Amino acid sequence: AQSVTQLDSQVPVFEEAPVELRCNYSSSVSVYLFWYVQYPNQGLQLLLKYLSGSTLVKGINGFEAEFNKSQTSFHLRKPSVHISDTAEYFCAVSVYNAGNMLTFGGGTRLMVKP
Amino acid sequence: DVKVTQSSRYLVKRTGEKVFLECVQDMDHENMFWYRQDPGLGLRLIYFSYDVKMKEKGDIPEGYSVSREKKERFSLILESASTNQTSMYLCASSLIPGQGKYEQYFGPGTRLTVT
Numbered sequence: 651a652q653s654v655t656q657l658d659s660q661v662p663v664f665e666e667a668p669v670e671l672r673c674n675y676s677s678s679v680s681v682y683l684f685w686y687v688q689y690p691n692q693g694l695q696l697l698l699k700y701l702s703g704s705t706l707v708k709g710i711n712g713f714e715a716e717f718n719k720s721q722t723s724f725h726l727r728k729p730s731v732h733i734s735d736t737a738e739y740f741c742a743v744s745v746y747n748a749g750n751m752l753t754f755g756g757g758t759r760l761m762v763k764p
Numbered sequence: 765d766v767k768v769t770q771s772s773r774y775l776v777k778r779t780g781e782k783v784f785l786e787c788v789q790d791m792d793h794e795n796m797f798w799y800r801q802d803p804g805l806g807l808r809l810i811y812f813s814y815d816v817k818m819k820e821k822g823d824i825p826e827g828y829s830v831s832r833e834k835k836e837r838f839s840l841i842l843e844s845a846s847t848n849q850t851s852m853y854l855c856a857s858s859l860i861p862g863q864g865k866y867e868q869y870f871g872p873g874t875r876l877t878v879t
Contacts, residue, residue, distance in 0.1 A: 659804060682866050693768070693854060693870035694807075701866060740806060750795055750858040750866055754806035 652677035652743050656755035664763050665733055671726040671758045673741030682744040683724040684752065685715055689737045697739070700724065711735070736762045767791070768871035770855055776877045783842040785874050787855030794860045796838035797868060798822075798830060801852040813838055814860065845878045852876075 657672040675681065682701050686694040698709025705717040715726045724741060741755040771786035789796065795814050799807040799822075809822030811830040819830050827849060831839045838857075842849055852875050856868040 654806075656806075684867060686870075691773075691872075693872045694856075695870070696867050699867055744866055750861055750868065751809070751812070752807075752868055754808075756804050756806040 652681065652745055652753050654741050654743055654753055654755035656739075656741055656758045658758050659756065660759045660761065662761045662763060663731055666730050668729050669727065669731050669735075669760065671739050671741075671760065673724045673726065673755060675722050675724065675741070675743045677722075677743060677745060680746050682746070683715075683717060684742040684744070685709065685713070685724070685726050686740045686742060687711075687737050688740065688757075694740065697726070731760070731762050733762050733764060735760060768855055768857055768869050770853075770871040770874050772874050773872060774875050774877075776879065777842075777845050778879055779846060781845050781878075783845050783876065783878075785840040785842075785853055785855075785876070787838045787840070787857075787871055788836055789838075789855075789857040789869070790836065791857065791869070792835065793857035793869075794835070795858045795868075796832065797856040797858075798828075798838065798840045799854045799856065800824070801854055801873070807854060810840065845876075847878050850876060850878045 655674045663669045684699045685697040688694050698707045700707045700717045708714045738757045742752040768789045797812040798810040813819045813832040829841045854873045855871040858868045
């Protein structure tokens with residue numbers, strides 16, 4: 651079975667500062683990787699995904715993530731955050747041939763302060 | 765754009781009541797999922813369905829059942845609601861593997877309170 655660990659439950663950061671949200675996974679087989687964002691009182695929206703190819707993946711709203719197979723990590727980064735990035739972020743993995751089933755991490759609440 | 769809708773945004777029910785949560789998707793997706801979301805625990809899969817009348821248990825199926833009579837609609841049923849089922853419930857849908865898209869599309873969620 652696979653698991654996902656998001657190492658920080660909350661990340662406070664000032665506006666225009668860079669941010670990194672950490673995600674580590676464990677799986678005995680190859681995986682697809684995802685980051686979702688949840689704004690207050692809304693469902694989850696896909697930020698970006700890694701399926702194959704280049705390990706640096708760019709997503710919406712200026713976010714990017716890098717897949718590191720040796721460290722089994724998929725950290726999310728943004729060089730300069732805005733107040734509007736305040737939300738909860740979820741890392742998720744899907745195992746090949748598992749019917750698009752997702753295993754989620756516990757989430758990281760990003761709090762952007764003025 | 766894919767649209768996943770859920771019948772209620774907020775719901776308050778009493779202990780012991782039977783509760784129905786409805787989910788509808790408009791993109792002809794084969795797979796549909798029900799999750800519950802609790803602080804610090806992320807999303808946990810309750811049930812999923814890969815076709816009409818087909819269902820599979822997820823990680824936490826106890827106390828829940830599901831129904832999928834039409835491809836676009838997936839219902840979650842709490843047979844006898846209990847206070848520990850107070851949570852946010854999220855529905856999602858996706859294509860089957862091999863169609864090039866592996867992500868799930870989520871509805872806005874239903875916040876259920878059982879008193």
